[in-house]
Amino acid sequence: MxxxxxxxxxxxxxxxxxxxxxxxxxxxxxxxxxxxxxxxxxxxxxxxxxxxxxxxxxxxxxxxxxxxxxxxxxxxxxxxxxxxxxxxxxxxxxxxxxxxxxxxxxxxxxxxxxxxxxxxxxxxxxxxxxxxxxxxxxxxxxxxxxxxxxxxxxxxxxxxxxxxxxxxxxxxxxxxxxxxxxxxxxxxxxxxxxxxxxxxxxxxxxxxxxxxxxxxxxxxxxxxxxxxxxxxxxxGGSDPYLVMSSADVDRAADTAVKARVQNNGQSCIAAKRFIVHTAVHDAFLERFTAGMRKLNVGDPLDESVQVGPLAMEQGRADLEELVEDALAHGAVARCGGRRPPGMDRGWFYEPTVLTGVDATMRIHQEETFGPVATVYRVADLDEAVALANNTPFGLSSNAWTRDEEEMARLAQDIEAGGVFFNGMTASHPALPFGGVKRxxxxxxxxxxxxxxxxxxxxxxxxxx
Known part of the structure; x- marks a missing residue:
């Protein structure tokens, strides 16, 4: 190379x-x-x-x-x-x-x-x-x-x-x-x-x-x-972002946009899988998708740009393969899912939200290193925890809930090196950073x- x-x-x-x-x-x-x-x-x-x-x-x-x-x-x-x-x-x-x-x-x-x-x-x-x-x-x-x-x-x-x-x-x-x-x-x-x-x-x-x-x-x-x-x-990481029924949905959705596209989505600790309680799923999805759609994609030296290109051409190709595989097996792109029209130079990819993802799709288990999010609907905390842990990775995680009992359960059962409640994962010199599993x-x-x-x-x- x-x-x-x-x-x-x-x-x-x-x-x-x-x-x-x-x-x-x-x-x-x-x-x-x-x-x-x-x-x-x-x-x-x-x-x-x-x-x-x-x-x-x-x-x-x-x-x-x-x-x-x-x-x-x-x-x-x-x-x-x-x-x-x-x-x-x-x-x-x-x-x-x-x-x-x-x-x-x-x-x-x-x-x-x-x-x-x-x-x-x-x-x-x-x-x-x-x-x-x-x-x-x-x-x-x-x-x-x-x-x-x-x-x-x-x-x-x-x-x-x-x-x-x-x-x-x-x-x-x-x-x-x-x-x-x-x-x-x-x-x-x-x-x-x-x-x-x-x-x-x-x-x-x-x-x-x-x-x-x-x-x-x-x-x-x-x-x-x-x-x-x-x-x-x-x-690597495929960090879950759990949103439970007691969450502040507006804050959770707005933070989710930042958590997914930080560093153009190329971060091991970026939230990637958004696991949302059915009671707030539709409201979260609507606000989250709107936020992803509004992001300004372009020249990263432009002060107004929020999402720049993927770092390498192969990285974009890998991301495209994951999205195309998911769409071919029945997933739905709520926004994005393609290269931005008119941007022929550089390795840009539109911020993307996918729903309808299941275990038949590669994206369900593989890390998405770019501005692509998958959103899942779950019925209760048990299903949310099971889905969050159903990954070979265990770097970090995010959980949005106002319920102290849910926080205690998530702190105990989430398989990751960190659980960030009502905020997005970040590294800080005073806090240990690392993961488990792969x-x-x-x-x-x-x-x-x-x-x-x-x-x-x-x-x-x-x-x-």
């Missing part, structure tokens, strides 16, 4: 890059490993100063990097600015909280009296070089939510970014360099997916994290398992995320 910036709004190749060869890959791995020894010696105040400097630089660069992301993968420019701001905020959050999150733990004497120890300490130490295999859909945020905690924990990072966002990848490399991090602390490998196995098998790589597709996750997990290396995987394992963000790539060490001290 070529390493190039291809504008998805026009299909035009804007810039191409030569992939790093074996010698450059070796040089960067060696630098990352050498930097581990220096990183370990930096105290939290020094790491925090460097990370805060990176955040300040990112704020200064916001317009530049926002336009870069928009041109490379098509997200609306306002969303790109918000992504850059969110990354700076996360850097500052980890700079401030890492000393507390990674502070030594001291078991009480009563708890360890049978262990024969006079005292004991639990200490969080860095693992070393962590390989990050990252996707294109949030090309800045996906990397920063790994890099900020990893660097604050004393690790070094090697980034293998998606091949269609090379300028964003190179920007990140330069950002941490300009902030003053020791050489090799964070490096970008400009390589295709075929180079990942060799890098991951290198003995100097301690662990890996991947955000991406299920096939990519399986591949990295298999290689890492063979090498007995720690991995964190955040894979959505992956491990957690990013919060205390859980920063500890994923730590050697949790027991220090045992006998009697003097």
């Amino acid at each position: 070529p390493i190039a910036t291809v504008n998805p709004a026009t299909g035009e190749t804007l810039k191409t890059f030569e992939a790093h060869g074996p010698d450059e890959i070796e040089r960067r791995i060696a630098l990352a490993r050498a930097a581990v020894d220096e990183q370990r010696t930096l105290d939290f105040d020094t790491r925090a100063r460097l990370l805060n400097r990176a955040a300040a630089l990112l704020d200064e660069d916001q317009e530049h990097i926002a336009r870069t992301m928009t041109v490379e993968m098509g997200k609306p420019i306002a969303a790109a600015r918000a992504e850059a701001a969110k990354c700076a905020k996360a850097m500052r959050w980890y700079a401030h909280h890492a000393p507390r999150l990674l502070a030594d733990e001291h078991p009480s004497p009563d708890d360890i009296k049978d262990a024969g120890a006079a005292r004991a300490i639990v200490r969080y130490r860095p693992l070393g070089v962590v390989l990050a295999v990252m996707p294109w859909n949030f090309p800045l945020w996906q990397v920063v939510r790994f890099a900020a905690p990893a660097l604050m924990a004393g690790n070094t990072g090697l980034l293998k970014h998606a091949s269609n966002v090379p300028q964003t990848a190179l920007y990140l490399h330069d950002l941490f360099r300009r902030a003053g991090w020791p050489e090799g602390s964070f490096s970008t490998l400009l390589v295709g997916s075929g180079a990942v196995e060799g890098v991951l098998r290198d003995r100097r790589i301690a662990a890996a994290t991947l955000t991406g597709s299920e096939p990519a996750g399986r591949s990295v997990a298999a290689i890492a398992g063979d090498e007995v290396k720690k991995t964190v995987l955040e894979l 959505s992956g394992y491990g957690r990013e963000l919060s205390s859980h995320g920063i500890r994923e790539f730590c050697n949790i060490t027991t220090l045992w001290y006998g009697e003097d």
Whole structure:
């Protein structure tokens, strides 16, 4: 796959890059490993100063990097600015909280009296070089939510970014360099997916994290398992969005539009399956469909545009196949279901609402990575929970209800890494993020995320 910036709004190749060869890959791995020894010696105040400097630089660069992301993968420019701001905020959050999150733990004497120890300490130490295999859909945020905690924990990072966002990848490399991090602390490998196995098998790589597709996750997990290396995987999602009879239907429908088309619908945690109680189904469907139909689709650099193009031509083709299969088997397109008329350049697709979806259709089980929603009618909470869990994925979920008993039931029974009540799923540095089932394992963000790539060490001290 070529390493190039291809504008998805026009299909035009804007810039191409030569992939790093074996010698450059070796040089960067060696630098990352050498930097581990220096990183370990930096105290939290020094790491925090460097990370805060990176955040300040990112704020200064916001317009530049926002336009870069928009041109490379098509997200609306306002969303790109918000992504850059969110990354700076996360850097500052980890700079401030890492000393507390990674502070030594001291078991009480009563708890360890049978262990024969006079005292004991639990200490969080860095693992070393962590390989990050990252996707294109949030090309800045996906990397920063790994890099900020990893660097604050004393690790070094090697980034293998998606091949269609090379300028964003190179920007990140330069950002941490300009902030003053020791050489090799964070490096970008400009390589295709075929180079990942060799890098991951290198003995100097301690662990890996991947955000991406299920096939990519399986591949990295298999290689890492063979090498007995720690991995964190955040894979696909087919998040349910439940609307029960007690819900504020207007708010639920308006939020549903945002939840489905965020990032042009190309988000693992975007709501995709809208499961609606029969008592409010028709009202919800009418308002939701009207909202989807009104969305402004077009050039993502236009400030008024709400939905830009799909990031890749193949991605649009995959989405079209799912919709065409559903329509051929009896589903109904309440809006959309085609390429926008008159938009011959770029990889655009109309915001789409499908009803009448059933188990005979691929879209019932496969992830829709684009602005396509499926709406289901259910009779009660039991049917809603069963349908919500009838998916191989389990990343996040949304539930709209004012009934406390329903909330308690959903919190207990929904199979996902998160349940967001009366709002849309979002990631935040203070909250753990990740999934179950084929959505992956491990957690990013919060205390859980920063500890994923730590050697949790027991220090045992006998009697003097």
